Each structure stands twice: as structure tokens, then as C-alpha cells.
Amino acid sequence: MDQVFKNxxxxxNTELYLxxxxxxxxxKNIIGQGIxxxxxxxFEKFTFKxxxxxxxxxESSIYRYFENKHKYLLYITNWFWGWKxxxxxxxxxxxxxxxxxxxxxxxxxxxxxVEDMRFKHINEVALNNIIINESSKxxxxxKVDEENKHGHFVIYKRLVSRISEMIxxxxxxxxxxxxxxxxxxxxxxxxxxxxxxxxxxxxxxxxNSPAGYFENMVSNLLKKTNER
Amino acid sequence: MDQVFKNxxxxxNTELYLxxxxxxxxxKNIIGQGIxxxxxxxFEKFTFKxxxxxxxxxESSIYRYFENKHKYLLYITNWFWGWKxxxxxxxxxxxxxxxxxxxxxxxxxxxxxVEDMRFKHINEVALNNIIINESSKxxxxxKVDEENKHGHFVIYKRLVSRISEMIxxxxxxxxxxxxxxxxxxxxxxxxxxxxxxxxxxxxxxxxNSPAGYFENMVSNLLKKTNER
DNA sequence: CAAAACTAATAGTATTACTATCACTATTTC
DNA sequence: GAAATAGTGATAGTAATACTATTAGTTTTG
Numbered sequence: 001m002d003q004v005f006k007n008x009x010x011x012x013n014t015e016l017y018l019x020x021x022x023x024x025x026x027x028k029n030i031i032g033q034g035i036x037x038x039x040x041x042x043f044e045k046f047t048f049k050x051x052x053x054x055x056x057x058x059e060s061s062i063y064r065y066f067e068n069k070h071k072y073l074l075y076i077t078n079w080f081w082g083w084k085x086x087x088x089x090x091x092x093x094x095x096x097x098x099x100x101x102x103x104x105x106x107x108x109x110x111x112x113x114v115e116d117m118r119f120k121h122i123n124e125v126a127l128n129n130i131i132i133n134e135s136s137k138x139x140x141x142x143k144v145d146e147e148n149k150h151g152h153f154v155i156y157k158r159l160v161s162r163i164s165e166m167i168x169x170x171x172x173x174x175x176x177x178x179x180x181x182x183x184x185x186x187x188x189x190x191x192x193x194x195x196x197x198x199x200x201x202x203x204x205x206x207x208n209s210p211a212g213y214f215e216n217m218v219s220n221l222l223k224k225t226n227e228r
Numbered sequence: 229m230d231q232v233f234k235n236x237x238x239x240x241n242t243e244l245y246l247x248x249x250x251x252x253x254x255x256k257n258i259i260g261q262g263i264x265x266x267x268x269x270x271f272e273k274f275t276f277k278x279x280x281x282x283x284x285x286x287e288s289s290i291y292r293y294f295e296n297k298h299k300y301l302l303y304i305t306n307w308f309w310g311w312k313x314x315x316x317x318x319x320x321x322x323x324x325x326x327x328x329x330x331x332x333x334x335x336x337x338x339x340x341x342v343e344d345m346r347f348k349h350i351n352e353v354a355l356n357n358i359i360i361n362e363s364s365k366x367x368x369x370x371k372v373d374e375e376n377k378h379g380h381f382v383i384y385k386r387l388v389s390r391i392s393e394m395i396x397x398x399x400x401x402x403x404x405x406x407x408x409x410x411x412x413x414x415x416x417x418x419x420x421x422x423x424x425x426x427x428x429x430x431x432x433x434x435x436n437s438p439a440g441y442f443e444n445m446v447s448n449l450l451k452k453t454n455e456r
Numbered sequence: 457c458a459a460a461a462c463t464a465a466t467a468g469t470a471t472t473a474c475t476a477t478c479a480c481t482a483t484t485t486c
Numbered sequence: 487g488a489a490a491t492a493g494t495g496a497t498a499g500t501a502a503t504a505c506t507a508t509t510a511g512t513t514t515t516g
Contacts, residue, residue: 019493026494033256041369047472058495059474070474136364142270144425153426160429174442182422183415192409197372198381201388203406213404222366222450254463275503286464287505296504448474 007151008118010082013151016075019065029055029063032121035076039126043073043134073138074152080135081155081165083116084108088162098169099224103215105166110188110211132192158183171222180221236346238310242377247293256292257283260349262417263304265353271301271362293398301366302380309383310350311344312336316390326397327452331443333394338416338439360420388413399450408449412442 010024021027033055038046046069048062067071095101108137113128139153147153163181167174174180192212195202203213237250249255261283266274274297276290293302316336323329341356358428368379375381391409395402419438423430431441 024493044369048474049472052495058497060476061494063474064493094514128360133368136368139425140361140364140421142274148425157429164429174368176431176444178429179438179441182418182429183411186418187411187415190410193368194410196436197367197376198385201385201392201410202407203404210407213407216404217449221445252462276505277503286466288465288507289463291505292462421465 001151004025006087007209010086010119011081012075012078012082013154015150016071016078016152016168021065023074026055026061027065028121029057030065031076031079032123034072035123035126035130038073038076038134039129043069043130043137070138070141073134074147076127077131077135077138078152078155080110080124080131080157083119083124085155085159085162088159092166098166099222101142102163102166102170102218106184106214106218107164109163109185110191110214111209112192132189132196135189167218170218170224174222180218183217188214236314238307238314238347240303240306241382243378244299244306244380245294249293249303251299254283254289255293256349257285258293259304259307260351262300263351263354265306266301266362267351267357271297271358271365289414298366298369301362302375302390304355305359305363305366306380306383307350308352308355308363309387311347313383313387313390316319316387320394326394327450330391330394330398330446330450334389334442334446335439336411337391338419338442340420340435360400360424363417394449395446398446398452402456408446411445416442 014020019027021031030051034046034051035055037051041050048066048069049059052059052062066075087104091099091108092104095104113124116122116124140149141147160178160181163184164177167177167180187211191202191213195208195210205212242248247255249259258279262279265279265282269278274288274391276294276297277287280287280290291421316333319336320329320332323332341352344350346351352376367375367415369375388406391412392405395408416438419430419441423436423438433440
């Protein structure tokens, strides 16, 4: 497994950048340090000028890679979903039992993120924090429909479809596979947010992962094929 | 019922405004027209200057009611949750069976909003659109924790607690009442968003409400007390 | 009737989100 | 080996935003 996936590159819609940031050291720096900077100051206070200062480069140089900071956010969120999709594929590859496969999928989506050594310039933990705290700003805009037409959300939607297929493989009779898939994916993110900031409305438990909640959910909602 | 609730006022944390907008015609106009304007142009493009022009008043006058547009957003989202809480209370008042009560609660949270004649200056349908498309911007900021301490999210959290109590009333043994409550509340909003913008990942059905999905969910997750 | 409260209008500031231009350096190409 | 080209850095400039401050007129109230 390791060898096959060793030199993977997560490919993101080319419309999202002017010049591929993966193609140069400066580009990789823009991504790597930009993620840390957004994690630190928040997306609102993040500017290309500040990022330029951070990497000893210039605002104008960053503008040669990305049109604006909104496209930048779309780029890194797409990268994140592409990365998650890769993990999902790898982790469920050898599992034949549909229910076990789904449980593994839930684990991949819900467990806290750990560093991936294959992508040295990207801090996945910081990126995951951005997904938790900022990512919905990438689609909550008046331009969603237009950007959706341009395929700016395909990776995310493909991931939802994959999970929904896993759900239907367990129970083809279940009526809401897509809704349940988004509940698992977006619900995981939201539960992490609530754990971090609104702990008074959480179901206290030691492990810092909502995986148990979603596992219990699918176990009770889905009838395995022979049961229905 | 009607008489008792006729002259209700939704009360919002006084820290969120400098001067109570409910106390003057100008204030009510700021709320009423502001909601329409945000619905129309989106929160990013919304400014007090534009709102001033819209209501034939002045930017500086609006600043006497609200410190900034972020507090304004918090004000109207709190109003919305207060309004929802009121509906929840009223609609479930006479129901004794815990499960029927919970189902009614789900209906209140998930069904599309209709106009409430008691609040003439507020267009609840437009406000609901704002909740769907903009509201998470009210808490996805670097200041969440600080604002949370000041009670800027109490109404929302109280609503989550109420639904979670309804869940526990049905099945005291269920382990994740809070998570399920946020899944119902925030999941409803998110499903509306997905229906509006990402229809390829929805479970196509005629009724434009995710209520059926959540009803099916609680029916299968919760064991009624006599069953466990 | 006078004082206080409220609103409108204007001006001004720092920051943001860019665009444009130019200079320098490294690399490629003929 | 000279010339063209691409990539980067630095600076300046612009329109819009998110305010603050001041003043002046209008309405309310004690």
C-alpha cells in the first residue's frame, strides 16, 4: 500500500489558481504558511500582505498564484476534501463487509486529524482547524450557485456521494442516504466546533471524537440487507 | 392561547445593541429593512451606509443602535432563535406524550418558515434565509469564546437544551441527547442549504422539508421508556 | 420654555483588496 | 554568448469599507 500511494498529489480544480502553487517552492510556501496564518488570525483578518511579510515575499507575488483570498480558501478546502477522500479510499480498500466499511468511513471522517508525512509543506492539523472554524465561509456566499457550476465544490460532493454509496451498500432500503452522509461529514465538523467552543451542550465523554455518536446512529438506522 | 401570546416581545441580550431597536420606529425600520437588505445582497456586501440609504436615514444614525454589523447579525440571529423557542413552547404546550412532543419539536425546527403576523416589522421568511445562508458567520469568528462568555449565544444553547430534554424524556437511556439535538437544529438548516444549492446530493422528494429524515432518525434511535 | 434627547449630514481615518508599473535576477533559447 | 522570457520583489495608487468625530437641526420632555 505505502509504495503505491507514496507520490500522490491531491489535484484541485485548475480554475482556483492562476499558477499551480504545487509547482514552485514559493507556491508551496504560500500554501504552507498561509494555512498557519489563517489558523492563527482567522480568515477575516488574513490578508495576502500579511502572508507576504510572513514568508519574506511580497503581496504582489501571491496575487500571481491566487486571484483573491476567497479562491485561496476554496483551494485549501478542496485540497482538504481531496486528502480525506484519499484516506477514505485507502482505509476502506480491503474491507469487504459493507457495514465494517461504513464504520471505517465514519472513523476517517470523525476522528481528529493527525499529521500526514507525505505532504511535508502542509500542516493537516492546522488545516483541519480551518475546516472546523472557517470552511463554511467558502460556500456561504451569494456566488455559491455560480461557483458550483464551475465545479468548485466537486470534491466535497463526490465525498458525500461515496459515503452515501457505503450507506446504501449496507441498507439499500434506507431512504435518506445522502442526508445521512452529509450529517456524518458536516456533523462531524460541527461537533468538533461545539466541543471546542460550546462545551455546555455536549455529551461529556473522554474521547474527543464524535465517531461513537455516528456509529451508534448508523447501527440503529440501517438494517443490514438480510434483516429487512 | 392567542390572547396570552399576543403581545409578546422577543428579548435579546442588551449587550448586543447600544439602543433598543424595538423602542423606536427608526429602530424597527433598521431591523426590518436590514433583514431584507442582508437577504438581498449577502452579509459581506451589507453596510450600514447602504441600509441608511435604503431607509432614508443615515449611516451615523444606525451606529447609534448597533456598534457594528457583526453585533447586528448577532442581534437578528438571537431574535430568530428566541422566536423559534417561542414557537416550540407554544406548539408543544398541550402534548403529554413525550414522543409526540419530540415529533412536534422536529416539525417546528425543520419545516420551512412561514410569516408570523405578530411581528409586523420582521419578515421571518427573509430572516430564515439569512439563518440558512449567513448565520454561521455569527459564531465562526476568533471571538467566539469571548462572546460566548458574554452570553451572546445563550438563546441558541437554551434551545438545544430544550430539544435535548425532549429527547431524554422519550429515552433517558440514549447516550447522545445533546449531539442529536444539534443534529436536528443545525442539520435542518444545513439540509435547507443543500436543497437550495447542492441538489445533486439530496434525497429527492417532493416535500421541501427535512422533517421526515429527522423523524425517521429519532424513531429508530430512541427506545421508548417501556421498550428498553 | 429650556434642556435634553434624537437624528441627519458631513468630513475624516486606517485598513482592505486589489491593479499597475518597473526593476532585478535566473533561466531558457536561438 | 546575447537576447528574450519568466518569475519575483518593491512601490505606488485606487475605490470601498468600517468606522469616529463633529456639528447642526428637530423633537420630546420636565
